[in-house]
Amino acid sequence: MKIAVLPGDGIGTEIVAEALRVLEALDLSFETETALVGGAAYEAHGHPLPESTLKLAKEADAMLFGAVGDWKYDKLERSLRPEQAILGLRKNLGLFANFRPAICYEQLVDASSLKPELIAGLDILIIRELTGDIYFGQPRGRRTAVDGHFPGADEAFDTMRYSRPEVERIAHVAFQAARKRNKRVTSVDKANVLETFQFWKDIVTEVGKEYPDVELDHMYVDNAAMQLVKAPKKFDVVVTGNMFGDILSDEAAMLTGSIGMLPSASLNSSNQGLYEPSHGSAPDIAGKGVANPLATILSAAMMLRFSLNQPEAADRIESAVKHVLAQGLRTADIWSAGTTKVGTREMGDAVVAAITKKTITG
Numbered sequence: 075m076k077i078a079v080l081p082g083d084g085i086g087t088e089i090v091a092e093a094l095r096v097l098e099a100l101d102l103s104f105e106t107e108t109a110l111v112g113g114a115a116y117e118a119h120g121h122p123l124p125e126s127t128l129k130l131a132k133e134a135d136a137m138l139f140g141a142v143g144d145w146k147y148d149k150l151e152r153s154l155r156p157e158q159a160i161l162g163l164r165k166n167l168g169l170f171a172n173f174r175p176a177i178c179y180e181q182l183v184d185a186s187s188l189k190p191e192l193i194a195g196l197d198i199l200i201i202r203e204l205t206g207d208i209y210f211g212q213p214r215g216r217r218t219a220v221d222g223h224f225p226g227a228d229e230a231f232d233t234m235r236y237s238r239p240e241v242e243r244i245a246h247v248a249f250q251a252a253r254k255r256n257k258r259v260t261s262v263d264k265a266n267v268l269e270t271f272q273f274w275k276d277i278v279t280e281v282g283k284e285y286p287d288v289e290l291d292h293m294y295v296d297n298a299a300m301q302l303v304k305a306p307k308k309f310d311v312v313v314t315g316n317m318f319g320d321i322l323s324d325e326a327a328m329l330t331g332s333i334g335m336l337p338s339a340s341l342n343s344s345n346q347g348l349y350e351p352s353h354g355s356a357p358d359i360a361g362k363g364v365a366n367p368l369a370t371i372l373s374a375a376m377m378l379r380f381s382l383n384q385p386e387a388a389d390r391i392e393s394a395v396k397h398v399l400a401q402g403l404r405t406a407d408i409w410s411a412g413t414t415k416v417g418t419r420e421m422g423d424a425v426v427a428a429i430t431k432k433t434i435t436g
């Protein structure tokens with residue numbers, strides 16, 4: 075097992091260090107190799123995704139990624155900005171399936187802006203198609219309009235498109251994920267208006283017939299956005315296209331109220347994956363030792379489960395995280411009166427201690 079460790083920028087280095095300590099506490103045998111990515115790679119090599127980093131990523135079974143970006147790079151030309159490293163990794167490794175669980179831990183129920191009864195026990199999984207849709211469709215650009223409401227005016231355009239294999243493979247991913255959960259898939263589309271999403275809906279329905287044990291329903295994206303805040307627990311697995319998934323997965327993340335808790339995985343068809351917290355590089359708190367490392371630690375658990383075939387080790391990490399929350403330990407972003415505020419390192423220490431104790435007691 076080889077893990078490419080890509081800490082990136084800002085709090086990335088602090089939180090990835092804790093996730094690595096947790097992995098080491100499990101006593102598994104794996105090799106790690108660290109490389110620069112994002113702004114740190116731009117500073118050292120003049121590019122956010124240098125050839126050497128890409129080579130390492132391709133060779134590894136999985137990538138443990140921190141976060142990239144800093145406001146100081148906002149004026150760089152687009153192709154050199156730190157965020158391009160993530161797009162480059164997705165594209166080069168064919169990471170088409172993005173998993174974003176939104177779980178509300180019992181002890182953090184008050185962190186949500188929703189009423190506790192709406193989100194207590196929430197455990198949903200948003201699966202977003204990551205390499206197609208309007209974000210990548212060609213042609214795109216700017217031109218002078220020849221028709222429409224204002225012929226002769228400047229206009230901009232993008233192309234929404236999906237091919238049959240792209241929809242089929244993400245649908246299979248969703249149904250297979252649902253089989254390991256509560257066996258329900260909601261496919262989110264805009265079939266009432268968009269040809270692309272009528273096509274999407276037809277194909278997901280066809281694929282669904284291969285999974286008679288999984289219940290499938292369809293929902294328009296506007297309704298899905300409403301239902302996520304009205305009755306989020308009614309979902310199990312939500313599968314949708316790139317743009318709708320981008321928006322809905324952030325909405326779902328916020329239901330739990332604690333961005334520092336949410337892991338994510340992006341997988342290709344060989345189960346090679348990029349594992350990263352759902353949040354960014356948080357330049358406002360970088361270097362202060364206060365960032366919450368739990369999203370990254372939970373991303374490492376997803377890595378063990380999906381790419382490294384170590385489900386028991388993944389369970390141990392997830393139980394350890396629940397244990398430290400039950401102990402009342404909180405980083406500043408999830409702190410509330412009556413709990414104990416700890417820093418990044420102390421939170422990592424507590425998870426390591428919970429794992430080590432489990433090993434001793436069997």
Ligand code: NAD
Binds near residue numbers: 089144160366
């Ligand atoms: P952000 O997620 O970095 O931060 C938003 C807020 O959440 C900040 O107040 C931050 O302090 C807080 N926060 C985030 N993670 C936290 C953690 N683990 N513990 C405690 N608090 C945490 O989003 P932003 O401020 O919009 O973006 C900052 C930089 O990150 C930008 O350069 C942006 O482009 C980049 N970014 C990168 C990724 C990625 O690497 N995948 C994702 C989103 C944003």
